[in-house]
Amino acid sequence: KAGVTQTPRYLIKTRGQQVTLSCSPISGHRSVSWYQQTPGQGLQFLFEYFSETQRNKGNFPGRFSGRQFSNSRSEMNVSTLELGDSALYLCASSLAYRGDEKLFFGSGTQLSVL
Amino acid sequence: QQQVKQSPQSLIVQKGGISIINCAYENTAFDYFPWYQQFPGKGPALLIAIRPDVSEKKEGRFTISFNKSAKQFSLHIMDSQPGDSATYFCAASRRWGGADGLTFGKGTHLIIQP
Numbered sequence: 760k761a762g763v764t765q766t767p768r769y770l771i772k773t774r775g776q777q778v779t780l781s782c783s784p785i786s787g788h789r790s791v792s793w794y795q796q797t798p799g800q801g802l803q804f805l806f807e808y809f810s811e812t813q814r815n816k817g818n819f820p821g822r823f824s825g826r827q828f829s830n831s832r833s834e835m836n837v838s839t840l841e842l843g844d845s846a847l848y849l850c851a852s853s854l855a856y857r858g859d860e861k862l863f864f865g866s867g868t869q870l871s872v873l
Numbered sequence: 874q875q876q877v878k879q880s881p882q883s884l885i886v887q888k889g890g891i892s893i894i895n896c897a898y899e900n901t902a903f904d905y906f907p908w909y910q911q912f913p914g915k916g917p918a919l920l921i922a923i924r925p926d927v928s929e930k931k932e933g934r935f936t937i938s939f940n941k942s943a944k945q946f947s948l949h950i951m952d953s954q955p956g957d958s959a960t961y962f963c964a965a966s967r968r969w970g971g972a973d974g975l976t977f978g979k980g981t982h983l984i985i986q987p
Contacts, residue, residue, distance in 0.1 A: 763916070792974055802917070802962060804974030815973055849916050858966040858973065859905040859924070864916030 761785065763852050763865035771871045777838040780868045784831050784852030791833040792862070793825060796847040805848075808833055809855065837870075845872045876900050877965050879978025887986050892950040894981045896963035899944065903965035907975070908937065908948050911960045920961070921948070924968070953985045 764783040772778050784791050792807040804817035808827035825835040831852075837844055847869050851862040879896045886892045898906075907922035923930045923937040923946065930937045936949040950957055960982050964975040 801979040802977040858968040861919050866916050
């Protein structure tokens with residue numbers, strides 16, 4: 760069974776640009792959540808999608824957005840990139856996200872903003 | 874506001890020794906406490922988890938101890954091996970607030986010396 764796939768693996772952008780990251784969950788998983796990982800702040804929850812609906816969002820500015828498609832694949836978008844957006848962006852999937860369900864993480868997309 | 878505090882930041886243990894990582898939480902609504910293990914270049918993977926109705930859970934060499942009154946929980950790795958060298962994150966969530974996401978500690982970089 761394939762794991763969670765995130766593309767691209769690495770991205771380099773400049774300030775002011777926008778970026779789209781992609782996540783393919785494990786087959787059959789309907790919940791996809793996104794996390795930002797930085798050395799200073801650690802892992803922080805961005806948002807969670809279930810059946811194409813965003814159910815909750817973490818404490819991030821509106822420049823961070825996402826969506827989920829009918830096949831459960833998800834994308835996240837960051838507009839007007841800032842230097843501080845440089846981070847590892849992780850996607851995690853689960854069957855039908857309940858707070859105590861096991862999350863399966865992808866290897867992440869490493870975003871560098873210059 | 875950091876809702877889950879993790880210590881130490883880094884830890885060096887001799888092979889065969891016991892590794893101990895501690896976490897404290899503030900939000901009394903949390904009722905699910907997982908530990909994740911992350912190797913370089915990979916996403917976090919669930920190691921072991923506990924609910925507050927038990928004070929201890931053991932899986933192989935890994936044990937979680939939980940103190941509800943003190944709002945603290947810890948991970949013990951017995952007979953630590955070089956392959957255990959990784960970054961460990963404690964986390965917390967509400968079981969029935971699945972869309973809230975996990976709140977992570979800032980991680981402990983564990984090195985097991987041969």
